[in-house]
Amino acid sequence: MQSNLDPLSWGWKQELFSLWTLEVSSLSSQTDISSFLLPARITAKNHHQYDIVCPDFSPFSGFLPDQKKSGMFSNVQVQGSFEHALHDESSYPVTGDWVMVQGEGDVLRIKKVLPRMTALSRGRAGNTSTEQVLAANIDTLFIVNALDGGRNFLPPMIERALILAKHSRASPHIILNKADLSSDEYKEEAVRECENSFPSIPCTLVSAKTGEGLAELCSCFSPGTTIGMLGKSGMGKSALVNALEKTGVNLEESASVQTAGEGEVRQSDLRGRHTTTSSRLYKLSSGLLIIDSPGIRELKLWGTEDDIEESFSDIASLSLGCRFSDCTHSGEPGCAVQEALISGQLEQNRYLRYLELSKEIAFLKTRTSEGARRSEERKWKQVSKFQKALKKERGLY
Numbered sequence: 001m002q003s004n005l006d007p008l009s010w011g012w013k014q015e016l017f018s019l020w021t022l023e024v025s026s027l028s029s030q031t032d033i034s035s036f037l038l039p040a041r042i043t044a045k046n047h048h049q050y051d052i053v054c055p056d057f058s059p060f061s062g063f064l065p066d067q068k069k070s071g072m073f074s075n076v077q078v079q080g081s082f083e084h085a086l087h088d089e090s091s092y093p094v095t096g097d098w099v100m101v102q103g104e105g106d107v108l109r110i111k112k113v114l115p116r117m118t119a120l121s122r123g124r125a126g127n128t129s130t131e132q133v134l135a136a137n138i139d140t141l142f143i144v145n146a147l148d149g150g151r152n153f154l155p156p157m158i159e160r161a162l163i164l165a166k167h168s169r170a171s172p173h174i175i176l177n178k179a180d181l182s183s184d185e186y187k188e189e190a191v192r193e194c195e196n197s198f199p200s201i202p203c204t205l206v207s208a209k210t211g212e213g214l215a216e217l218c219s220c221f222s223p224g225t226t227i228g229m230l231g232k233s234g235m236g237k238s239a240l241v242n243a244l245e246k247t248g249v250n251l252e253e254s255a256s257v258q259t260a261g262e263g264e265v266r267q268s269d270l271r272g273r274h275t276t277t278s279s280r281l282y283k284l285s286s287g288l289l290i291i292d293s294p295g296i297r298e299l300k301l302w303g304t305e306d307d308i309e310e311s312f313s314d315i316a317s318l319s320l321g322c323r324f325s326d327c328t329h330s331g332e333p334g335c336a337v338q339e340a341l342i343s344g345q346l347e348q349n350r351y352l353r354y355l356e357l358s359k360e361i362a363f364l365k366t367r368t369s370e371g372a373r374r375s376e377e378r379k380w381k382q383v384s385k386f387q388k389a390l391k392k393e394r395g396l397y
Contacts, residue, residue: 005053010041010283042095044281050093050110051075052110076109079111082112090133094133096291097116097136100112119168120135120141121133121164125297125298125300132302134279139227142175142229144229144231147177147181147190156353157231157232161299162198163303173202173203175203176205177236180210209243229241231295305361315350318346329355359380359383359384
């Protein structure tokens with residue numbers, strides 16, 4: 001077996017074999033179709049054309065001979081029957097997906113997407129309430145911010161990203177990049193804010209340019225781990241991919257590995273250009289798998305109330321002391337959250353962001369479940385009135 005096509009090194013897990021077996025069994029009524037199916041992983045997506053890797057399953061039991069072909073293939077498309085059976089846009093393959101591919105003469109076509117173990121999704125941009133899947137089957141999500149000044153260290157963006165991470169079932173990890181462009185005082189302040197606001201989430205200070213913190217970061221993960229990245233343009237995500245490739249690897253080894261394109265940062269406002277135009281999975285010499293995705297302009301939420309509660313665990317803990325179990329923390333008597341706000345135990349801006357994100361998730365729920373729309377509107381209209389009154393009282397208007 002070729003080591004660079006080892007299924008485990010491409011993120012294959014025992015759970016996936018169980019899913020594969022179930023999907024093949026569901027197709028068993030079609031004459032010998034299962035013998036022509038290959039497991040493959042999506043390594044890049046460009047509109048509806050895909051690059052895939054078919055790992056070498058020859059040492060693995062449970063696969064038929066024709067399922068043991070291996071290699072890298074480009075510009076693969078889905079079968080016509082796949083498109084016909086689509087439920088919505090989110091059902092199309094994305095980078096990181098494991099799929100069933102089938103040979104049609106000399107051409108491979110994607111027949112089916114295996115059930116996703118994790119799926120990083122956001123609300124689709126624009127005036128819609130539909131899901132956009134950004135990456136699939138990631139184990140860890142790097143939430144990347146930068147410490148080069150401007151608007152690149154964004155706790156509100158981190159809060160949003162954490163909600164998406166919770167919903168995806170991937171483990172979040174906050175990355176504060178460009179430490180070389182920051183003063184010691186600012187670095188300490190940023191790390192302290194992350195530790196205070198997100199105490200259960202690991203936070204690592206790194207520099208893709210100097211290598212600071214990269215060895216420590218790599219030591220947190222084992223080969224075959226799939227890492228996704230989320231952040232605005234200009235945060236240094238592609239530079240981070242390239243820097244991680246060089247960490248602990250000599251130049252001769254890293255020279256043959258495909259690297260991610262890096263863009264410039266506009267000096268007037270430190271905003272980055274959209275150099276990465278489509279998602280791509282990179283296999284690093286260390287064995288890590290990293291999905292580099294385009295920078296985001298808008299991060300619409302996609303999740304549930306439970307994801308909010310987990311992301312704001314401090315407020316969730318306080319709410320256990322509220323008099324009413326359905327307390328919205330916006331003026332009800334006996335509200336422990338309000339008491340913490342008044343005493344200074346809870347920071348005001350974090351509380352306001354909690355209300356804002358809770359309201360956004362609630363409206364997402366109503367737009368996807370029309371039956372609850374009217375009652376939710378009444379409740380959140382009251383929350384909005386309270387929120388505006390508080391901002392006016394504190395001089396935020």
